[in-house]
Amino acid sequence: MTTTVTSRARLARFRAPGGFLLGAVLLLGVAPLVLPDFRLSLLAKYLCYAIVAVGVSLAWGRGGLLVLGQGVFFGLGGYAMAMHLKLADATAAGETLPDFMQLYGTSDALPWWWEPFRSPLFALVMTVVLPMAVAAALGFFVFRRRVKGAYFAILSQALAAALAIWLVGQQATTGGTNGLTDIQGFFGYDLNDPVNQRMVYLVIAAALLLVMVLARQLFVSRFGELLVAVRDSEERVRFLGYNPANVKLVAYVVAAGMAGLAGALFVPAVGIISPALIGIVPSIGFVIGAAVGGRASLVGAVLGAVAVAWAQSTLSDAFPAAWTYLQGLLFVVAVGFLPGGLASLATLLRNRRTRPDSSGGAV
Amino acid sequence: MSGLSISRRGLLAGVSALGASAALSACGAKTGEDSSAGSAAKADTSGSTVKVGLLNSLSGTMAISEVTVHNALLLAVEEINAAGGVLGKKLKPVSQDGASDWPTFAEKAEGLIKDDKVVATFGCWTSASRKAVKPVFERYKSLLFYPVQYEGLEQSPYIFYTGATTNQQIVPALDYLKKQGLTRLYLVGSDYVFPRTANKIIKAYAEANGMKVVGEDYAPLGSTEFSTIVNKVKDSGADAVFNTLNGDSNVAFFKEYKSSGLTAKKMPVLSVSIAEEEVKSIGTQYLEGQLTAWNYYQTTPGSANSAFVKAYQAKYGKDRPTSDPMEAAYISVHLWKAMVEKAGSFDVAKVKAASDGITFDAPEGEVTVDGTTQHVHKTARIGKVGADGLIEEVWNSGKPIEPDPYLKGYSWASGLS
Numbered sequence: 117m118t119t120t121v122t123s124r125a126r127l128a129r130f131r132a133p134g135g136f137l138l139g140a141v142l143l144l145g146v147a148p149l150v151l152p153d154f155r156l157s158l159l160a161k162y163l164c165y166a167i168v169a170v171g172v173s174l175a176w177g178r179g180g181l182l183v184l185g186q187g188v189f190f191g192l193g194g195y196a197m198a199m200h201l202k203l204a205d206a207t208a209a210g211e212t213l214p215d216f217m218q219l220y221g222t223s224d225a226l227p228w229w230w231e232p233f234r235s236p237l238f239a240l241v242m243t244v245v246l247p248m249a250v251a252a253a254l255g256f257f258v259f260r261r262r263v264k265g266a267y268f269a270i271l272s273q274a275l276a277a278a279l280a281i282w283l284v285g286q287q288a289t290t291g292g293t294n295g296l297t298d299i300q301g302f303f304g305y306d307l308n309d310p311v312n313q314r315m316v317y318l319v320i321a322a323a324l325l326l327v328m329v330l331a332r333q334l335f336v337s338r339f340g341e342l343l344v345a346v347r348d349s350e351e352r353v354r355f356l357g358y359n360p361a362n363v364k365l366v367a368y369v370v371a372a373g374m375a376g377l378a379g380a381l382f383v384p385a386v387g388i389i390s391p392a393l394i395g396i397v398p399s400i401g402f403v404i405g406a407a408v409g410g411r412a413s414l415v416g417a418v419l420g421a422v423a424v425a426w427a428q429s430t431l432s433d434a435f436p437a438a439w440t441y442l443q444g445l446l447f448v449v450a451v452g453f454l455p456g457g458l459a460s461l462a463t464l465l466r467n468r469r470t471r472p473d474s475s476g477g478a479v
Numbered sequence: 480m481s482g483l484s485i486s487r488r489g490l491l492a493g494v495s496a497l498g499a500s501a502a503l504s505a506c507g508a509k510t511g512e513d514s515s516a517g518s519a520a521k522a523d524t525s526g527s528t529v530k531v532g533l534l535n536s537l538s539g540t541m542a543i544s545e546v547t548v549h550n551a552l553l554l555a556v557e558e559i560n561a562a563g564g565v566l567g568k569k570l571k572p573v574s575q576d577g578a579s580d581w582p583t584f585a586e587k588a589e590g591l592i593k594d595d596k597v598v599a600t601f602g603c604w605t606s607a608s609r610k611a612v613k614p615v616f617e618r619y620k621s622l623l624f625y626p627v628q629y630e631g632l633e634q635s636p637y638i639f640y641t642g643a644t645t646n647q648q649i650v651p652a653l654d655y656l657k658k659q660g661l662t663r664l665y666l667v668g669s670d671y672v673f674p675r676t677a678n679k680i681i682k683a684y685a686e687a688n689g690m691k692v693v694g695e696d697y698a699p700l701g702s703t704e705f706s707t708i709v710n711k712v713k714d715s716g717a718d719a720v721f722n723t724l725n726g727d728s729n730v731a732f733f734k735e736y737k738s739s740g741l742t743a744k745k746m747p748v749l750s751v752s753i754a755e756e757e758v759k760s761i762g763t764q765y766l767e768g769q770l771t772a773w774n775y776y777q778t779t780p781g782s783a784n785s786a787f788v789k790a791y792q793a794k795y796g797k798d799r800p801t802s803d804p805m806e807a808a809y810i811s812v813h814l815w816k817a818m819v820e821k822a823g824s825f826d827v828a829k830v831k832a833a834s835d836g837i838t839f840d841a842p843e844g845e846v847t848v849d850g851t852t853q854h855v856h857k858t859a860r861i862g863k864v865g866a867d868g869l870i871e872e873v874w875n876s877g878k879p880i881e882p883d884p885y886l887k888g889y890s891w892a893s894g895l896s
Contacts, residue, residue, distance in 0.1 A: 154593040158586065219632045220676060281699055284670050293671035293700070294607045295581070298614045308618045309508040386582050388611050393582065429586065436537035436576040 132332065135415065136325070143321040153310045160317040160385040162425040163324050167378035169406040169421035170324070170331045170414065171371030176403065177411035178340060179367040180347030182265070185272025186375045186402045188279050189247035191394035193376030195283075196246055197383045198296035199230060200239030205300045207234075215298065216291045227289045236303060240380075247376030248369050255368045259361035264350075273396050280395035295390020302384040316384045323381060324418070327374055331414055334370070343367055375402070404443060407450040410459025420457060520619040523596035524825045528569045531556065531812075532591035532600035534612070534623075539579025540701065540726065544804070545604045547756055548626060549574065550795055551805035552601050555812035558790070565816050566825070573597060581611040588612040592619045598825045599624065599815055601808065606630060606672045613638065622827055624815060626808035628751065628773070630676035631884040637827075639834070640854045641811040641846075642804060643774050646883040649677055651859035652721075652749055652772035653684050655874055661718040661747070662690040667708060667732065668723035670697040677723050677751070679895060680886070687891030693717045698724065703731035709739050712746075722750040729753060733765040743768030749861075754802035755870060763868040773803040774857040775843035776870045784842035800869070801842075810841045814848060814855070847879065854882030 147159060168186055175181045202214040203226075211218070213226060233239045254275065258268060283290045291297070305312045334340050345353050346360045353360050383389050392398070402421075409420015424446070432439040450457055456464070523530065533552050535545040556572045564570060573595045575587040584603065591597045592615070599622045603609045606629055616623045616637040623635075628643040656664070666681060668674025678695060685692050693715045696708045709732070712720060724732055729750070736748065749770040755777050758766055777788060777800050787809065791801050814837055819825055822833035835850025847856040856879035862870035886892035 152593075154589055157589070161582075161586070220672070220679075281670075284699070285697070287672060287675050292675065293605075294610045297610045300614075304509050306508045312508065386585060387614055388582050388585060390581050390607065390611075392580055392607070432538065432576050432578055432583075433574075433587075436542070436578065439538060439578075 136329070139328075140325055143325065144318060147321070148314060148317065153313060156317050157313055157385060158426075158429060159422075160313075160320045161382065162422045163317075163320045164378045164382040164385060165402065165405060165425050166418040166421040167320075167324050167327050167381070168375045168402045169409070169417040170327050171374035172403055172406040173411055173414055173417035174331050174334060174343075174374075175367045175371035176406065177413070177417065178335060178347065179343045179364055181364060181368060182269040182403070183272055183368070183371060184269045184396075184403060185274075185276040185399050186371070187276045187394040187396075187399035188272075189251060189372040189375035190379035190382070190398075190402070191279060191283075191389065191391075192247045192250060193243040193379030194383050194389035194393065195290070195296065195379075196233065196239055196242040196376075197380035198299060198389045199233040200236060201299045201302065201383065202296055203230065203234050204236075204303075205298075208301060214296075216294065216296070217288065220292070221288045230289070243380035244373045244376045247372040247379075251369045251372030252365065255365040259364045259368075262361075273399065276394060276399045277396050280391040283391040283394065291390070293391060295388055295392070296383075297388045297390070299383060299387050307384060307387065316381075320381045320385060323377060327377065328414055328418065331374075335414065339363070339366065400447075401443075404447045404450075406457075408446050408457055410457025412456060413459035416457050416459025420459075520592045520621060521596065522598045522621070522825060522827075524568070524598060526568075528571045529565070529825065530571045530573050530595050530597045532588075532595065532597040532602070533572050533574045534577055534584065534587055534591065534600055534602035535574070536579040536604065536608075537574070537576040541577075541579040541604055543760070544726070544756065545577075545579075545602075547802065547805050548602070548604065548808045551791065551801075551809040552812060554791055554794055555809045557794075559812065559816055565819050566823070577603070577608055581605075581607045584608040585611045585615050588615040588623075589619075592616075592621045597621070598819075599830075601626070601811055601815075603627070604804070609633075609638070620827055622815075622830065624811035626811050627804045628807075630673045631680075631886065632676065634852055634884055636831070636853070638853065639811065639814070639848070640852075640882075640884070641814065642807040643857055643859070644854055644882050644884045645677065645680055646886055646889070647774060647857045647859050647880045648751060648772050649680055650684065650886075650889070651876055651880070652751065652861060653681060653688070653690075655772075655861045656719055656721075656749060657688055657690060663693050663716065663718045664690060665693055665712050665715050665717035665720045666695040666723070667712065667720055668697050669700050669702075669725040669728055671700055671725070673725070673752075674723035678721075680892065681721060683891050683895055698728055698732075700725065700728070702728050705732045705735040708732075709735045709741070712736075713739055713741060717746060719746060720748040722748050723752060724750070725752050729757060730761045733761055733769075737765050743770075754804065755800035755868070756802050758864055758868050758870065759800060763864065763866065766864040767866055769864050770873075771862045771864065771870055773860055773862065773870075775803045775806040775841075776860065776862050776872060777801045778862075778869050778871055779843055779860070781842065781844065783840050783844075787842040803843075806842050810839055810843075810846060810855075813839050813841075814846075818848070845879070849882050852882050852884055854884060856881055 148156060168190060172183060175183045206214045258271060284293050300307060342358060342363050346363045350360045405421030405424040406417040408424055410416025533549055535549040536542050537546060553572060556570050559565060560569050573591060575591055577584040577587055591600055601624045603612060603625050604627050609625055613635050617635060623638045624641060625638055626641050628648050631645040666678045668678060682692050694711055747770050749772060751772050753771055754773060788801050792799055817837045817839060818830045818834045822829040834848050837848040839846055844858050849856060858879050859876040860872050861874040863873050865871050886895060
């Protein structure tokens with residue numbers, strides 16, 4: 117008995133690094149070898165959603181914060197990146213203004229808030245720092261005032277809607293509904309070259325692996341324990357002398373940074389960022405993948421995000437009208453009947469088998 | 480404790496992976512270098528059939544409009560196949576759903592070109608979706624036929640525009656209003672690229688032609704709250720409203736307009752995005768007597784149109800109306816066929832070279848392709864909504880107008896772009 121326990125414990129010790137290694141081999145080695153260019157670029161897009169899902173898993177799965185406005189942070193990261201790339205494209209073409217400003221703009225000068233994005237370093241830093249700063253400012257007031265549950269979800273949605281509407285209204289400086297499109301280069305590399313598209317994929321896959329390592333480190337740290345404690349009983353944590361507001365703030369800000377990074381990587385992969393990716397519907401979309409796969413499980417959230425995005429691409433052609441209903445249904449079923457998502461299905465089944473007398477009870 | 484050490488190891492692996500990918504990156508072409516060798520996609524013309532892509536929103540908010548365009552495209556493909564195909568090959572339509580989402584359009588466009596190896600693609604409705612797919616068609620040097628009136632200011636070498644540009648719709652509409660003595664205009668539009676660009680043109684035109692814009696308001700796409708805007712319109716003393724609202728918003732706007740006591744007699748509304756299909760969904764009682772600007776109506780006379788309407792209704796139902804974007808989609812397939820046959824090849828460069836001067840006896844009257852701008856010569860038509868829900872023409876430009884997407888031929892437009 118004791119030997120099996122220790123061997124199982126030893127096995128468990130190698131589960132995480134082993135899984136990580138397997139994931140790294142699949143993403144960085146196998147996928148680029150077996151997938152044609154087009155499929156690989158689709159996978160690159162799904163992996164961007166997966167990076168958002170890692171943040172959702174942290175904030176919602178572990179912290180209980182239903183983050184329904186991740187589109188805001190995804191968008192801020194995406195726009196920061198796209199603004200730099202548009203400026204770089206314009207400079208390469210010998211123009212002073214990006215193409216859409218020449219068409220729809222009202223003046224011949226670049227708006228002052230575009231100017232700093234000429235610097236690649238500033239833009240890169242901003243893709244993560246800008247969303248984190250916005251999340252920190254918002255979170256600071258919200259968590260301090262003990263805004264929770266549905267109110268927090270509504271607030272984050274309102275922010276997503278507001279940003280999308282604002283971007284649409286500023287056609288001369290943000291490209292309006294069209295967004296920033298037709299991005300040609302990525303830090304000097306021509307995105308029309310399939311070799312460079314593969315490079316972008318590899319960068320995204322590596323970023324996802326890094327973000328997962330970071331999230332796992334947070335999960336198993338003291339902070340991770342505290343975060344779960346705050347989720348399960350905020351009052352008790354407060355009585356123990358911790359400030360739950362700060363714990364939630366950190367989770368929220370880190371999740372925002374991850375969404376920002378995902379948005380920034382989405383731009384070279386897909387070549388477009390627009391308000392359509394920021395509003396309420398895409399923000400809910402970011403959460404559905406994590407919910408379906410299992411929000412508290414890192415791997416579950418990532419696989420869920422990729423699977424839902426893949427299903428959307430494939431199923432929406434065969435059943436265009438039915439897809440939206442199916443997506444809604446998935447969300448309802450996952451949240452209502454399988455809170456742990458598909459990742460919890462195995463555990464659930466195992467528990468049922470070991471306790472046959474309780475099988476008639478509620479599940 | 481053990482968790483921490485695992486993570487550290489994992490971190491190391493992650494960093495080295497990043498390093499490996501960075502090293503790999505050194506192989507690709509830099510911006511400005513020629514990378515065309517690896518990217519131009521080959522269309523498949525080897526079999527007895529060739530595939531054509533149909534890229535429309537079959538789901539989402541735009542589906543109500545885009546499905547009708549999709550239907551018209553299928554009708555044209557069917558007709559061409561019944562007449563023996565193109566260069567002896569039957570067309571196999573491949574439908575992809577853009578889902579009213581612009582990045583999805585780009586993804587599906589790439590799929591059509593690379594996976595299905597289509598010889599040409601037909602579709603898109605909103606300017607945002609066209610802007611999203613434009614780089615994809617340019618990258619793979621594949622052709623898109625875009626069938627909807629739009630805001631101009633574009634000329635992609637890989638897009639043919641078979642709907643009206645601004646000088647074939649908005650400018651003639653302004654000419655018409657001026658001739659009627661309706662010189663004080665109120666501009667109402669949805670908040671996106673087409674209305675904002677159209678209104679910029681309208682303001683420049685008004686200034687040069689002694690007209691006055693007395694108000695300008697935008698509502699978010701899908702907005703249904705119009706009491707404030709209608710009240711402002713009512714108090715503005717305008718002679719007419721120039722309406723660039725899109726989709727559902729029109730329903731709410733015209734209901735509010737009627738209930739506030741405004742009528743087509745008192746202050747007519749000229750709309751550029753309301754066709755026969757939309758009249759049906761908004762309700763004829765709200766629209767009767769109001770004006771529209773297009774290049775085609777279901778009532779446009781001529782044998783080509785009666786054949787088109789008859790064929791469409793035979794396929795899709797007796798009560799289904801035909802509209803301008805549907806007609807522009809229908810002719811786009813026929814124009815492409817004529818170009819391919821003149822070129823004697825499906826090759827994109829040869830098709831483009833053969834495009835200039837291609838004519839087609841279209842339901843809207845004869846149309847001619849302009850090879851330089853890749854737009855189409857079209858006749859402008861102002862219509863009035865009748866009690867039966869159809870639109871009757873009240874004025875037309877007499878002959879097809881040469882496309883001028885950048886309004887280079889209009890001195891008042893010189894400051895626009």
